[in-house]
Amino acid sequence: MKPDTVFKRAFNDALELVVVLGDGAQLPSENALKVRLNVSRTTVRKVLARLAGRGVVGGRGAHREVRSIVRAAKAKRFPVAETEPLSAQVEKRFMEWMLRDNARPGTAINELDLARRFGVATTGIREFLNRFQRFGLIERHPNSGWVLKGFTTDFALELFEIREMFEMRSARAFVALADDSPLWREMDMLRQEHLRLLRKIDQRYHDFSDLDSRFHRVINSASPNRFIEDFYDIITMIFHYHYQWNKQDERQRNAVAVREHLAYIDALLGRDEAMVLRACVAHLASAKQTLIRSSSRGLKSSEG
Amino acid sequence: MKPDTVFKRAFNDALELVVVLGDGAQLPSENALKVRLNVSRTTVRKVLARLAGRGVVGGRGAHREVRSIVRAAKAKRFPVAETEPLSAQVEKRFMEWMLRDNARPGTAINELDLARRFGVATTGIREFLNRFQRFGLIERHPNSGWVLKGFTTDFALELFEIREMFEMRSARAFVALADDSPLWREMDMLRQEHLRLLRKIDQRYHDFSDLDSRFHRVINSASPNRFIEDFYDIITMIFHYHYQWNKQDERQRNAVAVREHLAYIDALLGRDEAMVLRACVAHLASAKQTLIRSSSRGLKSSEG
DNA sequence: GTGTTGTTCTTTCTCGATAAAGGACGACAG
């Protein structure tokens, strides 16, 4: 049976939207809502029906209006856990298991066990593992199961070897961009976002993760390549969970990284290839160190 | 329900093995058979029971012997289709559909439709698509379906951009290998295999595909990196089906490629980095041309 | 005609069930 996570998320979003619209406001058409809530019209109608049932909106057909934003504000939201698709939940739980719990490299991964532990059917686990395989952290043995390769130092080193190749290539392509490319403007805006973040780094340091990913993706978009973009999914995922897991020195590390980005951005905007490559290498080297420090020792070390 | 493809393949293999052993020969232990047939002991026992039932082997427990290789030779093998796991069958059928049939870039991929067409449950299709996603030929739209990006010229270009970066890096690492590395010997053996193939190229030209893949993987093993190895899976897959599909000039193309490989190998064995890189670039350029010639035009061209 | 809503059909996502394959344990032989 399919869960109604899409509906629940849309319902929560719709409540916020209604509050913004204000009492008595005419509701946008179903098609317009469909775009704003990012769901199909079928789901929009289900949401509207529920809102009407709660007395938040009134009228019918084309003549719907907001009846009570007080009720909308007070209405109980669905808990976030119920608004996420199963795949996202499984991913979170799995990463937590791997990074926080026991999970030594070489550990056998048991579909049935994970299914029981996460409270989902084995199908959901299988689907996750199949998609997750491409991140290079697990290995499949047909008819037998999966083995955790784990987030080891080797993993971090191999990841960064590729990352450096890709980033250098993309940085070069970026410098070679025509002067009228819209990417220059985009880069300038990223620069300002970095400056804003740096000014409030003490409060906002956890916003860096997202900015980091966007920055590197813009550089890559100078000369798009699907395999490089796919590879960035791996990096984004690793850093996402790494940040969540290793809070040590987070503010400090991120402040450093923002400054490195700024040097890198300035070099890019100055079209100075040599300086770009220097800044790029410097930034990647420190990112690599950060990651390696928190990786697990892997199978080679004789620790028991 | 799980299909017994493993059993059927093992049974077929066991029949061949029995013929080799000869009448009256003592059978290897269950553990030994398990290794030779590449299955669990449970399956070995099932195979033995069936062989005994057919009068091919006799005796019980530790005292089993071959009773009749005539019966073994005559016994009906299971058809190959029944010895392949579902996933392999789905992959084949899907690639055929994509490369041979209509399948224009942008085509919607319908799980239910494919399931009906291939005669499997939707779960099987989903599992395949999830694993196949990493090859960059399809794209997922949650709750809605998949879209075929297709084997376009862009795909081939992006593939080869990465391939060149990886191959150059690995070729450099190979040249820098210590003189006592076992890989030198392995490379020399590959050289001889190439020479043997070249001598009989008119009959054996379809053996090139496999040799090609092994050759490039050995080069990569000079400095192993899981992401590069994973990327080679993509190349291997593409070339595998490409060869099956585009038979045009196959003999001619492969003869050329073998000669390019030999130049490349000789440069490697001579530890001449400049020459290695030249040979490598030359080989990749011609492989790229081959692939591009048979790629589909993609979405950009205005052909209807 | 363009855009709206009402209606119906199709497809995706997830579950639970079941046979096959794998793996663990004990008993026994040399």
Added chain:
DNA sequence: CTGTCGTCCTTTATCGAGAAAGAACAACAC
């Protein structure tokens, strides 16, 4: 005590079902 086989339990690979989400079509309004 090492290797073998017999037995039993666990896990994987696949199917089919069913509710949710998406999509197509028709009817209607401006």
